[in-house]
Amino acid sequence: MAEPVVGRPHNRVDGPLKVSGRAAYGADHSYPRLVHGYAVTSTIAHGVIRAMDTSTAERSPGVIAVYTPFNAFTIHPVEGLRAPLQDTAVAHHGQIVALVVAESFEQARAAAFTVEVDYDERRPAVSLAEEEGNARPIPPVMGIPPVVTRLADGVPSITAALADSHITVSAAYTTAPQAHAAMEPYSAVVTWDDGRFTVHNGTQGVGLQVQTLAQALGVTTDDIHAVNPFVGGSFGGKYRPNAEVQLAAAAARALRRPVKVVLTREQSFTGTVIRSGTRQRVSLGAAADGTLTALSHRALAGAVADRESAELSAQRTSLAWYAVPNLEVRQTSVPLNTPDPTIMRAPGEASGSFALESAMDELAVALRMDPVRLRIKNNATVHPYSGLPFSGKHLVECYRLGAERFGWRRRGTRPRSRLDGEWYTGMGMATSVYPGFRNPATVKVGLRADGTALVSCDTADLGTGMWTVLPVVAAHSLGLPVRRVEPRLGDSELSPAGSVGGSCGVVTVGPAIMAAAHNAVAALLSLAVGEPSSPFHGLDPADLRYDSGRVSGPGRSMDFDDLLEAMGRSGVEALGTAAPGDESERYVFDSFGAQFVEVRVNRWTGEIRVSRALGVMDAGRIVNPKTARSQIVGGMIWGISAALHEGLHLDASGHLVNADLANYLIPVNADVPEVDVHFLDHPDTRFNPLGSRGIGELGIVGTAAAVANAVHNATGIRLRELPMTLEHVLAGLD
């Protein structure tokens, strides 16, 4: 074998396109006779549209059509998706209520501003706090009921277990609703040509996109070709085709012209999907030595109308994280008049870890125990809910290595004991856990007579690095340099590899690449013995060996491109499929990490700055450390952002008052410190043959709690609401 390429740092193979403006994202596409759709959005949060006056818009220059709930094309309902313009109900502020299509963007926009809507307005349900009384248990998710109670023998209730504990802490935590706010706004370019749609739109999976759109448009999946090799960020928001895609497609068919719909940034905030805010209560009981005796975690999140919620803060953390004999988790939801809550980076873990890991810090303080020691003491060696062992868990190594690398021993044990000028400094830490998901995938690998290889499937690269993972794993499997492997993805005509999401990309696609490479080599060797023009003709395939691009048999050896040329073949290719088996009946495949944060809190202004952050991650074999590091760094900064910046604000009437990038705060460069990442190297082949686990979401889990815990360490002020803003710090600084 050549030098292994998996595990070494590789530059992104799509880098040259992305730094030169040549990577074409959805809205970068254009077609002859293309027209522009501009959305009109609701100005109320709840009610019914009584009437709309579109007469001025229809007479406006360049306008081709104005679609409203009163005249629109049919879009069939798809479970879990709102079909736009199909009824007059308004469920949230900023919901798309009309689409104006004109020859130019400027014309469509000007006409859209003239549309008048008359509403029958109703009181909106906006606030989780005010609606808490209407909360109901969620439907079961992946077989887990909304309330899980595990009690030791003879313990009557979780309340009793807490009451009997040597020490208890109990507190309420809230997290703000958030927007995915990918830099690429929600947008779509769709053509309809002779019964066939072509769709360009950022998506986490062209396969699911085609299936969903086929249902919505009442056509077969063969009638839709999705081409989306570049996605300008998604984070869960583009997992399914939102209103703009459905509208662009339906309008393209109705008008027989290509349609481009680019939601404005404000519409991207209001007219699509969000992460729900949460209200949580965590109660912990422990023995004097820190051993957990009871854990109760209750969480409420916003839901779509059928009570389903994506932000399962309690279920997705407390059922899996710590060894505890008495455990109760209660997950409720309440429908709100907000944009539809959906999955967003680490849905459940991101918000749930804030509550659980803050509570663990509160327990450590109450016990006067080091927070790292408390976590090591309660490390779960089997999965608390399922009772299964972990496929590979080196979390204690993460804690120990992280503490050492971060200089944890220099942490002050008394608040306000470290003052640097006018800044209190402090350190905090938290645990990161993210479950391992894996889907079936089929990949094609080809060997070509020009000496290159091809690897393709319909997976997506959201910025995750998949463009580079494909050739790296293929090159590794074929014993070729990465530069000789050409990747293709993001096209629904390629072999199916499923959507990316739940950090499943590499672990889904990687093993299928290995299988396809194996099959391609087998096909090459089979040809070599079967083709009369082959120098290996007539040999037993078992006598041939493929290694690093060369085929060897008794007495001779040649490069595969020379062999293909000798046989008069342009190439040989094969599909390979890999899928999870029954291993999930034996193991749990979580990824783990420990996060350490240092903050500075201004003693006069209450300003919080994160000055250092370190994540030590146990995620199996890292395929490309360069892009993997970027993902963890990005995830950790997302956690810092959740801690200090991000939150959608709704006023009493349900208006999203900060629906733009100046007022919905995400970090800018000057907000972000040096972020250090270290990966442990423990390949996990129980999970998949590649030995990798997921990393896309791991980095955000726990970070916000680590920041909050550091603020407490610095100042003695415990902040239990995200984002942590300085007025709350000031109130405690007196």
Add this chain to the structure above:
Amino acid sequence: MSPEPERPPRPARVSRRGFIGRTTAASLGAGALPRPDQATAAAAAAAAAGAPGQPLPGPPGTEVTLRVNGAEHRVGVDNRATLLDTLRERLRITGPKKGCDRGQCGACTVHIDGRTALSCLTLAVAAHEREVTTVEGLADGDVPHPVQRAFIKADAFQCGFCTPGQIMSAVALVEHGPVGSDDAIREFMSGNLCRCAAYPHIVRAVRQAGSTGRKR
């Protein structure tokens, strides 16, 4: 990073309403204007419903000369059209990205007469006869700009959507230099949002490009 011109542009040839009708289809894009006889289905429906019949008059247009990446384009534009939309939708130069359309994110950053400008806050008419450089115009033939190379090497992007704007800002810093401390880089680059949060790597890329010399 002011989008305002340092000097007023030479007066563009602003014409009255009839102008666009005289413009060639090639320069405007075929079918870019409604013809009075072009009754749309919607307009027809509105007329049938008794709405006032006549199509409303359109706004004036202007013929401008845009010099983009060294090439000259004469283009008839809607006066409301931004430089960003004109680059993207009319000239098919799609490196500059529309992230917010209101100057909040920096994804549309270009250079106008050598200075950074937000093309979403610049009307196309305000760029008349000025030198516009987009990310597509940075490379010297096949040789990428040092900042482009540094971005790849430092992995200073993930999804890549903000990258054209990041790079245009970084090039301005590197070429006008010195790039200064890491904190100075962070401050200068803070008008360009990156949701993937590649910020530490962007700082590294700018530092590296700054230290290898301003000129390619």
